Amino acid sequence: MAPDWLAQLREVKQMSRSICPKIQRVAHHLRSRKHFVKLYSPRLVSFGPIHHGEPHLQLGEQYKLMWASTYLGGPNKIPEHLHQKIVEKINELKLLYSEDAIRHLDDENLARVLFMDGCALLQILDKFDLMNPEVLNVKVDQLVLVNQDMLLLENQLPFQLLKLLSPHNDNELTKMMVRFFNCHHLPSGDYDVVSLLPHPPHLLDQLRRIVLCDFQPQQNGNDNIITYRNxxxxxxxxxxxxxxxxxxxxxxxxxxxxxxxxxxxxxxxxxxxxxxxxxxxxxxxxxxxxxxxxxxxxxxxxxxxxxxxxxxxxxxxxxxxxxxxxxxxxxxxxxxxxxxxxxxxxxxxxxxxxxxxxxxxxxxxxxTWYAQACYTYFSTPWTVIAVVAAFLALVLTFVQTWFAIFPAK
Structure with a gap:
């Protein structure tokens, strides 16, 4: 009988790659860098299962309840059929996350987390405005933290989840995401939604698409040339x-x-x-x-x-x-x-x-010689003055020598 490890070798499957990767944790070799470990984790609000329930995010849980309730029309108008949609599609939604991201939640709790967080995120996307944070009933410093937390790899919610909870069609939902980035320093504006298709798997992917929109790399060159010139x-x-x-x-x-x-x-x-x-x-x-x-x-x-x-x-x-x-x-x-x-x-x-x-x-x-000469002798007013003075001194020396050899009659 073959050992267990040989049986595992026979059953192993090639790791899949696609344009729509699963929502997952940051790779260990990146997270282990001490200077950046905190920059991969939310500071105020968690979205999705990975950081759900962490003690320092309890204030964010209260904010999410408020935003989700507002999105649904208030505590007396919650449409139960939206939650039922998530329950019915939970097996499909689970496939959008890596196994280690959801193993600590059963289907019932996962559906609850996705429903609440999805409604809260849609409310934020619809009302986000750093100049008017009171629309979301928060202070501007808190809204800045929410903004940063929304763009973390481990804090993403699937586009498919937002589709189930939103009355908008796919294009309108994509436009809502694009509008969200109008408040960022990253490029934004009148993007053709068709150029951003297929629709993004999540908000971080949408950001990447916007950053790369209109990118035109010049491919004619030697790949072996590695230039390090500051x-x-x-x-x-x-x-x-x-x-x-x-x-x-x-x-x-x-x-x-x-x-x-x-x-x-x-x-x-x-x-x-x-x-x-x-x-x-x-x-x-x-x-x-x-x-x-x-x-x-x-x-x-x-x-x-x-x-x-x-x-x-x-x-x-x-x-x-x-x-x-x-x-x-x-x-x-x-x-x-x-x-x-x-x-x-x-x-x-x-x-x-x-x-x-x-x-x-x-x-x-x-x-190179010409440029270095200009940089050395003409980069500042003082070097220009020094060069001109030296040139005049040379001219005067030449004139003095000339008249010394050929005195004027």
Missing amino acids: IKELKAAGIRVKRCESKCPLNITFSTSFWFGGELRIPKIVVDDTIAPTYLNLIAYEMCPDFENKYEISSYLEFLDSLIDHPDDVMELRSAEVLHNGLGSDEEVAKLFNTISADLVPDTAIYACVRAQIEKHYANIYK
């Missing part, structure tokens, strides 16, 4: 950074001027308290084993990290109006990008063309 080095080589207007923050391009310079065009980057949890959870989502993707967000942050090594690099980006620093010092911003991008495995093909163009610029000796 902003200060690029400037010394005659490459200036310029802000470009693009809906997609990932649309970074490079162009060469007619003379000796180059131009690295980067969409606006807003750095504040939300950037770390937002991008870290987007990265964690890309790293889910059942999510097939091209690691676009990871590649973007890895490329930014290659540009930002020191506070001087942040200062140059601010001077070019590419980066808005709402976090604090330039040193904090540089440290943030250096730590966020640790252990990332990007798709090098995404920015291969930009890297190749930068390397080509560096390989041109004449361009």
Whole structure:
């Protein structure tokens, strides 16, 4: 008789991958990083089963009851058929979560959690307004926390659940999600819902779609070229950074001027308290084993990290109006990008063309020498004055020598 472990080998199945991965916990190797462990967990409100019932989220439970009751029309108007929909579809909804995310709840309690949290989330999506937090009967600082908690990987509710609880059709529900992001620094606006189809599995996926909307990577380049040139080095080589207007923050391009310079065009980057949890959870989502993707967000942050090594690099980006620093010092911003991008495995093909163009610029000796000379002698008013003074001294010395050899008659 074959040992048990051999029987397990025969029964094992290949891990499935799809465009609609299950809602699951953040991978252990990401969560174990001590600087970021708190950024994967909700601070005020839990949505879904993973963090349900945690002691520090009890205030959030009271808020969810209030929002769900308001969404349903008040305590005397709760339509029981909505809850019955969840009960009837509970087996289908369970398939949208990983096994370890729901094993601590039986079907009855899971249906209760999904019903209450789904109604609360729909009320938030419909009434969310940071300028008017009283609409949701909370203070603005609490609404900011709710906003951040809604975008955590472990705090997602399935789109299919919201469909069961919402009177809107799929397109209207997707538009409601898009409108929610109008209050964010991330790109938003008049997106064609058709371009965002198929409909997102959850809110975090919708955010990722909006970030990547209109992304046009330049694929012509050598994937083997790995360029690590920070902003200060690029400037010394005659490459200036310029802000470009693009809906997609990932649309970074490079162009060469007619003379000796180059131009690295980067969409606006807003750095504040939300950037770390937002991008870290987007990265964690890309790293889910059942999510097939091209690691676009990871590649973007890895490329930014290659540009930002020191506070001087942040200062140059601010001077070019590419980066808005709402976090604090330039040193904090540089440290943030250096730590966020640790252990990332990007798709090098995404920015291969930009890297190749930068390397080509560096390989041109004449361009590099000319740019370095300009950077060394004409980068500040004092160096310009020094060069002009030295030139005048040289001219006067030449004139004096000339008349010493050939005195005037």
